[in-house]
Amino acid sequence: MAAADRRTRILDAAEELFAVxxxxxxxxxxxxxxxxxxxxxxxxxxxxxxxxxLTLLQERLPSPTKDTLAGVVRxxxxxxxxxxxxxxxGLEDHDSLxxxxxxxxxxxxxxxVRDHLRQLRRSLVELTxxxxxxxxxxxxxKTLRRQAAETFVSVMxxxxxxxxxxxxxxxxxxxxxxxxxxxxxxxLA
Amino acid sequence: MAAADRRTRILDAAEELFAVxxxxxxxxxxxxxxxxxxxxxxxxxxxxxxxxxLTLLQERLPSPTKDTLAGVVRxxxxxxxxxxxxxxxGLEDHDSLxxxxxxxxxxxxxxxVRDHLRQLRRSLVELTxxxxxxxxxxxxxKTLRRQAAETFVSVMxxxxxxxxxxxxxxxxxxxxxxxxxxxxxxxLA
Amino acid sequence: MAAADRRTRILDAAEELFAVxxxxxxxxxxxxxxxxxxxxxxxxxxxxxxxxxLTLLQERLPSPTKDTLAGVVRxxxxxxxxxxxxxxxGLEDHDSLxxxxxxxxxxxxxxxVRDHLRQLRRSLVELTxxxxxxxxxxxxxKTLRRQAAETFVSVMxxxxxxxxxxxxxxxxxxxxxxxxxxxxxxxLA
Amino acid sequence: MAAADRRTRILDAAEELFAVxxxxxxxxxxxxxxxxxxxxxxxxxxxxxxxxxLTLLQERLPSPTKDTLAGVVRxxxxxxxxxxxxxxxGLEDHDSLxxxxxxxxxxxxxxxVRDHLRQLRRSLVELTxxxxxxxxxxxxxKTLRRQAAETFVSVMxxxxxxxxxxxxxxxxxxxxxxxxxxxxxxxLA
DNA sequence: AATGAATGAGAATTCATTCAT
DNA sequence: CATGAATGAATTCTCATTCAT
Numbered sequence: 011m012a013a014a015d016r017r018t019r020i021l022d023a024a025e026e027l028f029a030v031x032x033x034x035x036x037x038x039x040x041x042x043x044x045x046x047x048x049x050x051x052x053x054x055x056x057x058x059x060x061x062x063x064l065t066l067l068q069e070r071l072p073s074p075t076k077d078t079l080a081g082v083v084r085x086x087x088x089x090x091x092x093x094x095x096x097x098x099x100g101l102e103d104h105d106s107l108x109x110x111x112x113x114x115x116x117x118x119x120x121x122x123v124r125d126h127l128r129q130l131r132r133s134l135v136e137l138t139x140x141x142x143x144x145x146x147x148x149x150x151x152k153t154l155r156r157q158a159a160e161t162f163v164s165v166m167x168x169x170x171x172x173x174x175x176x177x178x179x180x181x182x183x184x185x186x187x188x189x190x191x192x193x194x195x196x197x198l199a
Numbered sequence: 200m201a202a203a204d205r206r207t208r209i210l211d212a213a214e215e216l217f218a219v220x221x222x223x224x225x226x227x228x229x230x231x232x233x234x235x236x237x238x239x240x241x242x243x244x245x246x247x248x249x250x251x252x253l254t255l256l257q258e259r260l261p262s263p264t265k266d267t268l269a270g271v272v273r274x275x276x277x278x279x280x281x282x283x284x285x286x287x288x289g290l291e292d293h294d295s296l297x298x299x300x301x302x303x304x305x306x307x308x309x310x311x312v313r314d315h316l317r318q319l320r321r322s323l324v325e326l327t328x329x330x331x332x333x334x335x336x337x338x339x340x341k342t343l344r345r346q347a348a349e350t351f352v353s354v355m356x357x358x359x360x361x362x363x364x365x366x367x368x369x370x371x372x373x374x375x376x377x378x379x380x381x382x383x384x385x386x387l388a
Numbered sequence: 389m390a391a392a393d394r395r396t397r398i399l400d401a402a403e404e405l406f407a408v409x410x411x412x413x414x415x416x417x418x419x420x421x422x423x424x425x426x427x428x429x430x431x432x433x434x435x436x437x438x439x440x441x442l443t444l445l446q447e448r449l450p451s452p453t454k455d456t457l458a459g460v461v462r463x464x465x466x467x468x469x470x471x472x473x474x475x476x477x478g479l480e481d482h483d484s485l486x487x488x489x490x491x492x493x494x495x496x497x498x499x500x501v502r503d504h505l506r507q508l509r510r511s512l513v514e515l516t517x518x519x520x521x522x523x524x525x526x527x528x529x530k531t532l533r534r535q536a537a538e539t540f541v542s543v544m545x546x547x548x549x550x551x552x553x554x555x556x557x558x559x560x561x562x563x564x565x566x567x568x569x570x571x572x573x574x575x576l577a
Numbered sequence: 578m579a580a581a582d583r584r585t586r587i588l589d590a591a592e593e594l595f596a597v598x599x600x601x602x603x604x605x606x607x608x609x610x611x612x613x614x615x616x617x618x619x620x621x622x623x624x625x626x627x628x629x630x631l632t633l634l635q636e637r638l639p640s641p642t643k644d645t646l647a648g649v650v651r652x653x654x655x656x657x658x659x660x661x662x663x664x665x666x667g668l669e670d671h672d673s674l675x676x677x678x679x680x681x682x683x684x685x686x687x688x689x690v691r692d693h694l695r696q697l698r699r700s701l702v703e704l705t706x707x708x709x710x711x712x713x714x715x716x717x718x719k720t721l722r723r724q725a726a727e728t729f730v731s732v733m734x735x736x737x738x739x740x741x742x743x744x745x746x747x748x749x750x751x752x753x754x755x756x757x758x759x760x761x762x763x764x765l766a
Numbered sequence: 767a768a769t770g771a772a773t774g775a776g777a778a779t780t781c782a783t784t785c786a787t
Numbered sequence: 788c789a790t791g792a793a794t795g796a797a798t799t800c801t802c803a804t805t806c807a808t
Contacts, residue, residue: 013772016771016772032223034223034224035223037797037798037799038798038799038800039797047772048772048773048774049773050772050774050775050801051771051772051773053799053800054771054772055771057800057801058799058800059798059800114303114360115304131361131369132367154377154380156370156373157370157373157376157377158377160370160373161369161370161373161377161378163369164353164354164357164369164374165350165353165354165357167357168354168356168357168360171303171360172320178317180320180349180352180353181345181346181349184350185346185349187346187381188346188350188377188378188381189350189377189381191343191380191382192376192378192380192381226780226781226782227781227782228780228781228782237789237790237791238790239785239790239791239792240788240789240790242782242783242784243789246783247782247783248782391767410601412599412602413601415801415802415803416802416804417802417803425768426769428768428769428770428771428805429767429768429769431804431805432767432769435804436803436804437802437803437804492738506745509739509747510745531751532755534748534751535751535752535754535755536751536755538747538751539728539732539747539748539755539756541747542731542735542736542747545735545739546731546732546738547731549681550698556695556699558698558728558730558731559724559728562720562723562724562727563727563731565721565724566724566725566728566755566756566759567755567759569721569758569760570754570755570756571758580792580793583793604777604778605779606776614793615795616794616795617780617793617795617796618792618793618794620779621793621794624779625778626777
């Protein structure tokens with residue numbers, strides 16, 4: 011199907027360029043060029059430039075679900091479990107990374123994007139709480155569990171956000187250890 | 200001194216507008232208008248638009264120094280100390296907030312800005328390590344101390360970064376408690 | 389007949405939209421949308437956009453004929469007769485109104501449309517002269533009759549033209565009275 | 578003053594082109610070209626295209642005032658007076674004609690323009706009533722005077738409007754005679 | 767006969783930057 | 788020193804029209 015193919019190529023190009031140069035700094039013409047389609051086609055599929063971004067978020071940024079934890083959580087090893095979850099979340103994946111990068115940068119200026127970010131944070135906190143629950147062998151106080159989860163999520167988001175800055179990345183592994191310690195478990199082996 | 204005054208007004212206006220609307224989305228003409236100076240004057244003082252941003256970072260974003268800790272660290276209360284430090288850092292202050300917002304957003308696109316962000320993160324980690332050192336009554340392993348500090352810094356940056364998104368803010372207080380627990384101290388009272 | 393039906397729907401939609409928004413400001417895509425037909429079909433039936441307009445004029449703008457006067461002219465009452473003729477002409481009718489609106493607006497830019505307007509004016513003058521002839525009980529000088537007719541036609545056209553402006557409409561009834569007086573008859577009762 | 582001069586040239590060019598081709602059909606680029614100024618300058622003076630039109634109406638379409646009648650009304654000759662008034666109104670003048678042409682065409686689509694047209698009609702009716710008053714040697718009933726004035730105004734507007742159609746023009750002179758007859762005076766000599 | 771994907775030539779508008787005064 | 792008029796390259800978006808299927 012040539013049509014679907016070209017639409018996909020446009021999204022691919024937009025994803026890449028928005029992540030590298032930023033949404034505002036990327037002319038639609040460059041998206042078209044990178045996708046090797048005529049300029050008009052971009053607007054045929056995405057009438058406004060912002061629709062490119064919105065479509066990326068809707069089609070390519072699935073909210074993490076409980077399934078994400080299947081096979082990654084190891085009872086008795088909260089630090090390792092958090093780290094494994096982080097990897098599974100694919101914040102290292104090109105796709106996810108790029109999209110998360112985009113959301114961070116544009117969330118201040120585009121309301122629709124902001125909602126996605128809020129939603130993402132909430133899902134991640136829930137997921138991390140569940141992971142802690144499953145990994146820890148004793149009961150953790152609700153408040154502490156929430157605080158621990160939020161802390162780890164902040165680190166993950168800061169990590170994703172910092173990647174594009176190119177500097178040193180926050181140490182997710184270290185954070186996993188810290189959080190694990192806080193909930194009473196020993197750090198990473 | 201009228202000249203210095205007008206230059207200051209330009210920077211004030213730029214700071215505000217860049218924070219609210221973003222650097223790219225703010226025309227220099229609007230900066231001039233907000234500063235109530237003629238458009239030409241902006242370019243007289245800041246030949247290129249990017250110089251406005253760079254000057255803001257250089258003149259208004261002082262690296263946090265050890266002095267920051269004076270009077271905020273309470274021995275025996277690491278969680279409280281971290282929280283106090285966070286407040287003192289003034290990430291709540293208008294000035295700091297605005298500038299940090301700017302660095303986050305622009306760091307991906309403007310290399311000069313990126314360097315500032317890197318530098319900021321490094322200073323903050325050092326500062327947090329020092330705070331932990333002073334607040335904790337026993338010795339914390341170097342690695343753990345560093346991990347704990349980085350974790351807290353991530354949360355502070357994520358917090359600053361999230362403000363403009365307008366959603367729920369990460370819980371800095373909770374993170375302070377988590378980090379304190381991790382280094383062996385009880386959480387916040 | 390599905391085919392004829394769809395063609396009709398296209399013309400209906402075009403008529404409405406051209407009248408409301410103007411010919412230039414109405415994209416063919418919107419015509420297709422309003423007609424609930426695929427965009428390609430519009431160009432299938434009307435290869436160039438202007439053909440939509442031309443077809444409307446040809447098929448839906450019948451020249452007024454002498455028949456128009458049947459039953460509306462009352463001997464001895466020129467003012468009433470002119471008014472009745474005006475009503476019968478259906479410049480109040482949706483169809484006529486819309487189309488006349490279109491011709492006025494587009495006649496300056498589209499030569500083909502201009503010819504229709506010229507033709508319309510001529511027919512109307514002839515018709516009005518005939519109406520006066522039949523309504524007036526004495527003989528009116530040729531020149532005066534022509535002048536009276538032209539005056540009334542101007543008022544009718546100005547009236548049709550003014551409708552879309554939405555402001556006060558010229559007073560056709562008053563004009564009928566004036567014209568009747570001019571040819572020697574008393575005004576409207 | 579070069580600046581004022583260039584602004585004027587832009588308005589001159591816009592006036593001419595809008596009248597000939599219509600507002601919508603005239604690209605600002607063509608206005609710039611005709612005015613022999615760079616494209617950017619047009620937008621410097623008139624930020625939106627519609628501002629060109631609005632400025633034209635505001636600066637170049639003076640409402641007719643009572644002064645218009647000075648020296649044109651001849652007591653005892655209403656028909657001649659109306660005709661003289663029509664000439665004095667300069668609906669033949671390039672400026673007026675062009676602008677009136679524009680208002681007619683655009684009044685349907687641009688609300689701001691519509692108001693100008695309404696205003697113009699009202700002023701003209703008042704003026705014509707005054708002219709009749711001064712020219713007629715006896716008293717004319719108020720209603721009749723108003724009807725006569727409105728009739729003549731319709732003809733004048735229809736005349737202005739018809740010019741761009743290029744066809745036969747309505748006969749203003751004839752209308753003046755008709756109206757004069759209606760108010761009891763003999764037609765044109 | 768019908769269609770919707772595709773195209774590219776403009777269109778309006780924005781804006782950093784220059785520069786004469 | 789200061790300024791505001793001037794510029795033109797760049798950008799988003801529109802749309803009539805074509806055409807393969």
